[in-house]
Amino acid sequence: MNNNKTLNEIKSNRNEEKIVECDVALNANIDDKYKRKSVPNIPNISENSLLRHYTNLSRKNYALSTTMYPLGSCTMKHNPLVNEKIAKFDGFSSVHPYQDEETMQGSLEVMYELQKGLSEISGMDYFTFQPAAGAHGEYTGLLIIAKYFKSRNEKRTKIIVPDSAHGTNPASAALAGFEIISVKSDEHGIVSPENLKQVLNSDVAAMMMTVPNTLGVFEKNIKEITKLMHDNGSLMYYDGANLNAVMGILRPADIGFDVMHINLHKTFSTPHGGGGPGSGPVGVKAFLKEFLPSPFVVKEEGTFKFHFNDKEKSIGQMKAFYGNFPVILKACAYIKALGADGLTEASKQAVVNANYILSKLKDKVKIPAGNCCMHEFAMSLKGALGDGIRTLDVAKRLLDNGYYAPTIYFPLIVEEAMMIEPTETESKQTLDEFVETLINIFEESKTNPEAVHNAPVNTSVKRLNEVEAARHPILHW
């Protein structure tokens, strides 16, 4: 059987039976000018054919449920199955957003409980759940910062972003109307107060930082940095992409951050879904509460209610309704399941697992972080591979060995970068085997470079031509 068809290549095979039942008289005539002229090219196929089509497609994916997925900065930890089961409860899935508050107390309580949990973990006082992803959270946080300065009649137009930052940081700052100043990392891969001082002036609204940063290094000057920024009247934004390193270990609010987003689909175990839905709640300190989008959930006399901020003060609405509820629900379940000790243990083990891999690789490759890291680390494969073999080749060869590849060519400040984040949910055996495979590939790149360069050969397709795809785009059937 040919399992490589696209949907439109499956011939229509249904009989004349209707697929949508209608128990009132058909009454669908409308004026011709409103009517569709063309018939969409979507085949009419049986459930049986469709099930085979997509089941076969699913087998062409590497996923967390099939292999280790050590993508740096993405926190691909196990997605607990019980959370999926909970999210399917009719009691949650069939609620309409415009129901009265009294009829959705359960959902509101879940949101309230998650706010409480995230507040304790981050130290932030209030949260909004509207942002649907990390970048959406960044945008929200930056609009809050802009509104704060506007309310104080201060004209501050710039955001400082370290050169190791995620691409979404500068993109979000630009969307929020700011100019971006990049600050260079020092030789240890962190922001130095000296470098910061050189770009700091009264135009600076805030600085966005990822702690630990994308090299997996803890920003040890953070206290001095936050003091410099606050003395300058500027705010500190915490990019929560790497929060999995620090739950129960340190709290962003305590170390001087004023605004942050959290990626529930990273730290709090909700699945990534092949690219969403995510959720990027934004937390703020109390002095920024009035700028949050509306509504958020409050508890009054034992009843949960939506609280609406003053329209003039709030930044406005970021998304229709209240946020990605199933994601919120799963994250809440995760926090409840792990509890205080489990959450702390999760972060600690994530750090141990990353350091364990680092300890096995540090003699083979250059690691900017040095001898230890937080929950992930970036390494440079420059000089570690055979002639003409690049990091991309190693990534593809890992696919041949059944692993998803780590993040590559990021952070931009590391040449031939490969960034590994194992997370706490991998066993020692898996970590050992992964390291062994990686070292074998380094060797193979010298002894049999052709094999590495030709990789992958064990996947459903061989190396794909991305240049051609962009040059002559074919974006639909």
Place this chain on the structure above:
Amino acid sequence: MNYIPISSKDKKEMFESIGVKDTEELLSLQIPEVLRAKKLNLPGSMSEQQLLSLFKGYAQKNKSDLVCFRGAGVYDHFVPSIVDEIVGRSEFWTAYTPYQAEASQGTLQAIFEYQSIICQLTGLDCSNASMYDGATAVAEAVILAIRTTRKNKVIVSKALNPEYISVMETYIKNLNTEIIKVDIDDKTGSISKDTLNNIIDENVAAVVIQNPNFFGNIEDMQALSEITKSKKALFISVVNLVSLGLLATPAEYGADIAVGEGQVFGNQMYMGGSTFGFMAVTKALEWKMPGRIVGQTVDKDGKRGFVLTLQSREQHIRREKATSNICTNAALNSFAACVYAAYLGAAGIKELAEANISKARYAFDEIKNIKGFTPLFKDGVFFNEFVFKTDKDIKKINEELLKENILGPLSLSQICSLNGGYDNCLMFSVTEKRTKQEIDKLAEILSRV
């Protein structure tokens, strides 16, 4: 439960390899003591069974599984079993954004098929992989139009979903753009050509019209699009995928961009999230599009495959110069829509649209015959939603309906962003999922309250 598969024996070996005696030592090498947090003040852990029982309890505090006559942007459509089965396959839901194409052909081909279905339904040339929701899709479409035309006025219909207007206003606040809102005609509940003609000028970047509009009425998109084009503005149509089984496609009336909320295809309501937004554009705007796009290509042996493409628009390459900051979107929700549309096929999507309009018309006719209910727009042509004005007590109506497990119509005065003018107005939504019996029951209760 903590999902950590590491024994103390494993840990010991790991610490030896790292060269520290325990985790504390490892952390103290990196984090100054003064920065460390106190122990988290949260309850202890729970077993799977305890967790299920806790969340069952929360779920039971909701009034759910109601017979739903409420819409206004989120609708109660039937979701066939195959959607849960396919979307529930862990090979899809536990994967990341498909950065490693060769190991992600399942997700990539699924997105390609989704894009194709959106192109087939809208008639446009290029669809992205998805946006967060309908509201943010509208906002991003408007930003695209402002940047492309370099003009600074936007005209939006007052019958555009108020949640969308509100999000769009947040998004474009920094772009120095004037938003002009067009009134609808009292009789038809839709935008008249003349009204648009009177306010549009050469400085308009885009005209945003929803069809069917927020109140359920069908707009004369062809006429509105022509007026828009005559002023060299972009025509952004905000459409309902279900209606496209019957109504003219955005391409047929010359729209430059089609966007909308995709929840109606294969996604449960979940209090309005998570859903997804779709966006499709003409070929001319392809490189301006925000978000992920999948393209077809070949591997080194010439075999067909799929990759993320046109990536030089995006934040991970262009950073502050990207077309948008969007990264994670709503892949699994758009995949649900893809499977849903594939299950129905072209024939089923037409049947779906016809069932919606037929049932809505049946319900409309039943309600029209009840004393105390008058259609708000006497000459309106609606799809699956309509508005009645009533002299009855709206609160009481909905209380009585709820007693019978019916989620009644939306009271429009509840939607504060409509800024008044809709007192005593009820908006009913009737999808294919409502049975004749349920509609008759609704009418019976309405007549006796």
